[in-house]
Amino acid sequence: MKRSWLIGILLTLIVAAGVSFTWLNNSDGKLAVGTTSVIAQDTSVNQAIADSGQAAVKNAIATVSPAVMRIDVTGAAEVSSTFDDLFNDPFFRRFFGEPQAPEPQERHSIGSGVVIDYAGEKLVLTNAHVVDGATTIRATSPAGETWIAAVVGSDSQLDIAVLRLEGDTSGLATAELGDSSALEIGDWAIAIGNPVGMSYTVTMGIISALDRDLQKPSGVGYYDNLIQTDAAINPGNSGGPLVNAFGKVIGINTLIARQSSNGVAIEGINFAIAIDPVKAVLDQLVTTGRVTRAYLGVYIQDITPAMEEAFGVKVGEGVLVSDLIAGSPAEGAGIESGDVITKVDDEVIGSTDDLIHTISLQPVGTTVDLEIIRNKETRHFQVALVEKPSEEEIYGTNTPEASETAAVEKFGLTVGPITSALGQRLGLHSAQGVVIMDVAPGSRADWAGLEANDIIREINRQKVDSVDEWNALVGEMDNNTTLMLTILRNGRTYFVTLGG
Numbered sequence: 001m002k003r004s005w006l007i008g009i010l011l012t013l014i015v016a017a018g019v020s021f022t023w024l025n026n027s028d029g030k031l032a033v034g035t036t037s038v039i040a041q042d043t044s045v046n047q048a049i050a051d052s053g054q055a056a057v058k059n060a061i062a063t064v065s066p067a068v069m070r071i072d073v074t075g076a077a078e079v080s081s082t083f084d085d086l087f088n089d090p091f092f093r094r095f096f097g098e099p100q101a102p103e104p105q106e107r108h109s110i111g112s113g114v115v116i117d118y119a120g121e122k123l124v125l126t127n128a129h130v131v132d133g134a135t136t137i138r139a140t141s142p143a144g145e146t147w148i149a150a151v152v153g154s155d156s157q158l159d160i161a162v163l164r165l166e167g168d169t170s171g172l173a174t175a176e177l178g179d180s181s182a183l184e185i186g187d188w189a190i191a192i193g194n195p196v197g198m199s200y201t202v203t204m205g206i207i208s209a210l211d212r213d214l215q216k217p218s219g220v221g222y223y224d225n226l227i228q229t230d231a232a233i234n235p236g237n238s239g240g241p242l243v244n245a246f247g248k249v250i251g252i253n254t255l256i257a258r259q260s261s262n263g264v265a266i267e268g269i270n271f272a273i274a275i276d277p278v279k280a281v282l283d284q285l286v287t288t289g290r291v292t293r294a295y296l297g298v299y300i301q302d303i304t305p306a307m308e309e310a311f312g313v314k315v316g317e318g319v320l321v322s323d324l325i326a327g328s329p330a331e332g333a334g335i336e337s338g339d340v341i342t343k344v345d346d347e348v349i350g351s352t353d354d355l356i357h358t359i360s361l362q363p364v365g366t367t368v369d370l371e372i373i374r375n376k377e378t379r380h381f382q383v384a385l386v387e388k389p390s391e392e393e394i395y396g397t398n399t400p401e402a403s404e405t406a407a408v409e410k411f412g413l414t415v416g417p418i419t420s421a422l423g424q425r426l427g428l429h430s431a432q433g434v435v436i437m438d439v440a441p442g443s444r445a446d447w448a449g450l451e452a453n454d455i456i457r458e459i460n461r462q463k464v465d466s467v468d469e470w471n472a473l474v475g476e477m478d479n480n481t482t483l484m485l486t487i488l489r490n491g492r493t494y495f496v497t498l499g500g
Contacts, residue, residue, distance in 0.1 A: 056245045060190055061202055063247030064114070066173035068240060070140040070194045071111040071126055071149070071163075075133040106135075112193035112240030113139060113163065114249060117174045118286060124163040125278065126239030127254050128154045131161050139165055141172060142200050153285030156390075157293075159216075159223065159254050160278050161239075162285045175241060178248030180227065180274035183207055191231040191253055191270075193240025205231035205268075211353065212271060214255065222492075225353065226271040227251045233270035242272040250275050280361075294362040295388035297328020298335065299493045300352050306497040310484060311340050312376030316350045318342040322486065322493035323457075333383040335372065337486070337493070338461060342378075343371035359385065407434060407467045410474045411498055412443020415456065417467050433457040433488065434470045444479075444498050450487070457493065458486035 111130035115122055124139060131137055137149040147165035154161040165172075187207045195201050209228035216223060229242065233253050242251035251272030281291045300319045308314050318340040324331045341349050344358045345368055362368060364387045372379045407415045415434040433455045439445050456464055459473045460483050477483070487494045 057188065057190065057204065060243055060245050060247035061192070064175045064190075064241060064243045064249065065192055065200060065202070066142055067115040067175040068142065068192045068200060069113040069115060069124055069126075070199050071113045071124075071130055071239060072138040072140070073109045073111065073131055073134045074136045075107050075109075110194055110196075110236045111238045112236065112253070114239075114241040114252075115169075115172050115174050116177060116249075118162075118282065122165070122169040122172050122174060123152065123286070124149065124165065125241075125252060126161050126163060127252065127273075128156050128159045128161045129254075130239045131163070132156075137163065139163065140199075145171075153289040153291075155281060155285060155291040158277060158281060158291070159273060160252060160281070160285070162282070175243075176248050177275050177279055178244055178246070178250045180250050180276045183210060183227065183244075183250060183274075185209060188245040189227075189229040189231045189250070190243040190245075191229070191233050191237060191240065191272075192243060193233075193237035193253060195232075195234035195236045198236070201237075203232035205229050208269070214271065222490075223255065223271070223273070224356070225274050225277065226255065227274050229270050229272065230268040231270065232268075233272075252278060292364055293360050293388040294364050294366065294385040295329065296355075296359050296383065296385065297325040297330045298341075299323040299325070300341070300355060301492075301494055302352050303340070304497075306499075307484075307495060310497075311338070311373065313340045313342070313373050318373060319349055319352050319355050320495060322495060323488070329383050329386055333370075333381045335370070335381060335383070336374065337458075338374070340373040341370055342373055343369075345369050408471045408475050410477065411479060412440035412445040413450065413456075414438040414440075415467070415470060418455065432463070432465050434464060434467055448496050448498050450485075450496060451489070453489075455488035456485055457488055458484075460484055461486070 109130070111126055113124040113126035113130075115124055131151055131154070134151070137151070138146055139149045140146045147167050147169070149163040149165050152162040152164045185207055189205050189207050191203045191205075193201065195203075206229065207227060208230050210225075212223075212226040212228050214223050214226060227242065227250070231242070233256055235256070237253045240253050241249040242253055244250050251274055253270070253272045255271040257269035257271070284291045299322045301322050303311065303313055303315050303318060303320055305315055307320065311320065321330070321335060321337055321339045321341060323337050324335060341355060343349055344355065347354075347358055349355050349358065359368075362385055364385060367382055367384045370381045370383055372381055407417075414437045416437045418433060418435050436445075436450060436452055436454045436456065438452060439450050456470070458464060459470075462473060464470050464473065481498075483498050485496045485498065487496050
């Protein structure tokens with residue numbers, strides 16, 4: 001009786017688990033249960049999910065593709081600096097006379113764009129670098145219709161441009177702009193454009209990362225808050241839309257990573273401008289042709305757990321001023337490196353994105369109240385915001401010669417002086433500091449993420465102006481001393497803690 005009861009429970013559990021069973025008689029007359037997997041229902045569900053996902057992607061492509069334009073650009077090619085040097089060479093002029101400049105050549109390039117509806121008018125969004133220096137711009141729809149286009153407005157910082165098409169655009173499809181702030185890692189991402197001239201190509205992947213900040217290929221300025229995707233993007237895709245599974249534009253494709261700084265080949269790392277910052281400046285671009293931004297003039301970074309004790313501020317309760325730009329409003333108001341900005345007027349600042357967004361939305365000429373934590377004490381500073389200078393003005397270089405004193409090796413670091421050649425190569429504002437020439441593998445410096453070509457500006461908040469000062473500060477330190485380094489990397493300043 002007890003055995004039959006147990007068998008009954010067992011069979012009930014098997015049925016609840018979705019497994020079919022059959023009764024079998026063994027040769028000894030005992031009861032046995034044989035099972036066969038019933039997977040038809042699971043297969044059907046999985047197929048329905050796959051079909052649904054594929055249908056969504058196809059629908060998104062069908063929705064946006066008609067609004068994607070091929071952008072053909074003609075412009076004057078730049079004359080090589082080699083010829084410029086030759087024309088200005090007194091030796092050449094003396095013996096060969098006045099050189100004849102080469103005939104100007106035209107350059108032809110291809111990009112992509114996407115048609116949007118702006119206040120009832122159909123305009124085209126693309127990258128600023130696609131149309132920079134253009135003498136003629138031609139936009140072609142997927143149906144083969146062609147328009148001559150003119151630049152309405154352009155912003156090199158965001159790398160976005162707005163084009164107006166000449167002629168009847170009533171038959172053009174438009175794409176809807178989405179919400180990039182709602183993106184999550186793992187969301188589908190669809191890139192549509194004209195890679196290497198192969199018109200209206202679609203590639204798909206996922207959102208690999210968000211809020212990436214990268215130095216621009218020119219070496220002047222940064223792209224901020226980029227979307228990283230593994231959807232294949234190639235030359236010619238620039239300016240085309242990055243689309244979500246709902247058929248809305250979440251970004252404008254702009255940048256391709258093909259090689260690391262040390263020459264390692266890279267695949268599947270591509271970047272797009274998030275669409276929210278584009279929407280924020282669209283009115284200015286259309287109405288004035290340019291974007292004006294308020295400017296504080298500070299380099300900032302988020303507070304990390306290792307910094308909480310040193311600065312008296314917890315993670316998410318402020319942003320650290322790592323450096324100031326000479327002549328900026330912040331410097332004029334008395335803000336210093338090492339200050340922590342916790343509020344702008346009454347708005348709480350918890351991250352670098354918070355501060356950038358809050359300041360950039362202020363009208364030029366506005367005076368804001370900054371709440372600052374300095375040496376763990378709260379202070380207030382009034383800062384009059386001015387219009388942000390161009391990136392060329394901000395990141396201009398002026399690097400004097402540096403001494404060649406031998407440097408003490410410490411903490412796994414080999415450092416050296418900043419020469420003019422090095423300063424020009426790295427785009428430095430001055431020769432203040434020492435450059436990291438080598439990081440010993442497995443050392444504390446290696447674990448802290450320090451790299452060759454990083455510039456050490458301070459040690460425990462004491463300035464390092466030269467190799468001599470580096471030697472004076474670290475010469476008597478134990479290799480296990482806990483200290484904080486102020487580091488300049490790719491034009492930005494960071495605080496790095498070396499633990500004991």
